[in-house]
Amino acid sequence: MPLSQAIPTIDDRDFDSLLAEVRTRIARYTPEWTPVWTDVNDNDPGITMVQVFAWLAEILTYRMNKVPELNYIKFLQLLGIELSAAEPASAEVTFPIKTSFTESSIIIPKATQITAQAPGGGSPIVFETDRSLIALKAPLASLLVFDGFSFISVTQENESAQPGFLPFGPTADANTALLLGFETTGSFPSLELDLAIWTQPDISKSSLFKCGLPDAPSFASAKLRWEFWDGTQWLRLSLLKDETLALTRTGHIFLQTPTTGMQPAVFPPEPKSLFWIRVRVEESQYERPPRLLAVRTNTTSVLQAETAQFEVLGGSNGRRDQVFQLANVPVLKGTLQLEIDQGNGPEPWTEVTDFFGSTPTDLHYVLDRTSGEIRFGDGLNGAIPVANASNPDGNVVAHEYRFGGGKKGNVPAKAIKTLSASIDGVDDNRVANLFAAINGRDEETLDEAKKRAPRTIKSRCRAVSVEDFEYLAMQASTIKRAKALPLFHPDFPGVKVPGVITVIVVPDGDDPAPTPSEGTLRTVCAYLDQRRLLTTELYVIKPSYQQVEIEAEVVAEDTADLATVKKGVEQTIKDYFDPLKGGEDGQGWPFGGTIFYSRVSQRIFTVPGVQSIKQLVITLDGNEAPFCSDVPIKEAGLLFSTSPLIEVHYSFES
Secondary structure: OOOOOOOOOOOOOHHHHEEEEEEEHHHHHHHHOOOOOOOOOOOHHHHHHHHHHHHHHHHHHHHHHHOHHHHHHHHHHHOOOOOOOOOOEEEEEEEOOOOOOOEEEEEEOOOOEEEEEEOOOOOOOOEOOOOEEEEEEOOEEEEEEEEOOOOOEEEHHHHHHHOEOOOOOOOOOOOOEEEEEEEEOOOOOEEEEEEEEEEEEOEEEEEOOOOOOOOOOOOEEEEEEEEEEEEOOOOEEEEEEEOOOOOOOOOEEEEOOOOOOOOOOOOOOOOOOOEEEEEEEEEEEEOOOOOOOEEEEEEEEEEEEEEEEEEEEEEEOOOOEEEEOOOOOOOOOOOOOEEEEOOEEEEEEEEEEEEEEEEOOOEEEEOOOOOOOOEEEOOOOOOOOOOOOOOOOOOOOEEEEEEEHHHHHHHOOOOEEEEEOOOOOOOOOOOOOOOOOEEEOOOHHHHHHHHHHHHHHHHOOOOHHHHHHHHEEEEEEOOEEEEEEEOOOOOOOOOOEEEEEEEEEOOOOOOOOOOOOOOHHHHHHHHHHHHHOOEEEEEEEOOEEEEEEEEEEEOOOOOOOHHHHHHHHHHHHHHHOOOOOOOOOOOOOOOOOOOHHHEEEEHHHHOOOOEEEEEEEEOOOOOOOOOOOEEOOOOOEEEEEEOEEEEEEEEEHH
16 A cells, blocks of 8 residues: 555455355354354344454454554654755846946845745745845847847847747757847946846656755756857857756856957847847757747845844753754754854854764754754764853854745745845836746645655665666656666677666657757766666666658548548657657657557558558668568667658549
């Protein structure tokens, strides 16, 4: 019985079913009474005793089925599973600069507070900026896409943030580019330019189970070059950091603008003379051209949290297992900076999940983020804070921590708009979040912890089985399908090599034969490398494709439209052999799956209007297969079809 069920049913029999079962067993288990015990009705004394025991059995069964919630809590604790604390919502807030402001830029400090009105009234919801921001007075006035042939304005699409636009055109080939035009008088300032990028979200991606391992490195599928216009040519611009992985995910891009050299120019169809920065594709291996929702300047991330500083928790008494209490909860993970003065000045202590690996000298503590309870060691596992005679009531200090969280922080777009304190130069009336705040979550419930438990005990943090490698590979990047081949070495095909596992990955792309880029392969490999067993030799490779084409002569029903039938058959064939949505189950053509002649025929017959098939020829990699025979493909290979040759006519035309 899965843990998602609140209470397991150990026995579902009730009084009536128990009584009926015992009545049927009287003759089998008491043969010596069979000649005498012939009355099994309610008036018989023996049946009365049976009814009493059935009643007692029903009561015991009921109590057994009511497993207390405390048992579940203890079982989860045995697995090391605790209820997750509430998590804060996050959003991106834009801070426009007043046109009357005399300076070219302004600094928005870290931990700047901005509030949103709580749904249904109540106290405002406080958000804080995660980092400082250099806000630019010059607005982003124009966006142009160069698709390799011409410039296309996407300024309107960028302003509306719907439905998005292709920054490098529909192909995203080398030398395509996105141009950003900034409007300002005078020279363009030299500063760290922060560009906030929103990409089209992938709603089909399954959520990843977090297991505490550090983030694996990610590698881009394309090489981009940032440049500025100096009046005659494009010159290289310093890229400080790219969180978007070559514009494939939401994040920030940080650029260092030059001290001199930027000159305004006109690039039709934009009529204004603007200062231009562009990002150009140098090398492209995009599985799918990126699609952006919006690009914004003067935008930074905010978290639904507040910062507490220099909070005195009390004084240590030198006893074992001391406990102190924070004033504000829930505490954000990793934000508590705890200091204890044991007579030699404040010393930082380190948070750990438990004291099992702590020695008597380790300055460790355990924090319950939900309750704010801080617990120290017993002198055997974890050090005991020493009492300070010069400061007996205040030597334990929370130097800094952040608190907040809950679903209430998931406010809609343009709701985070009120600065707690005005900032000189910022246009208070236009401060807002472009998109809704996300990821706010209340404290985990017991039922949610039950659902999480199976993922914890199925080795999802480690790649052990073939299924583990396939599951984790699909979580590492934009991977739609994965196939793990144990004992298969890419350099020694046909030879079983102990300790080797090779993972074939198929990206989510629009190409008939989706092929992962080198960056995607490196990303998946790095992700799996953190999770593999030490003795496992791991390889991540591209799929091996074979092109299959179908040549068929189809007879249509007299009432069918020939063009519609032809188009339907062609699309059905393409979909059937598609590596992502083909096969019998629509989940992609199976790796190494044989092409069965009869099933191809059945697929064609699923098209409305098909009466019969006069001829069907299967060609694999240019080689025509024997008539009416199945066609095997390479081991772990995949198929794709691009141009089936379908001839459709009516029966009287044959």
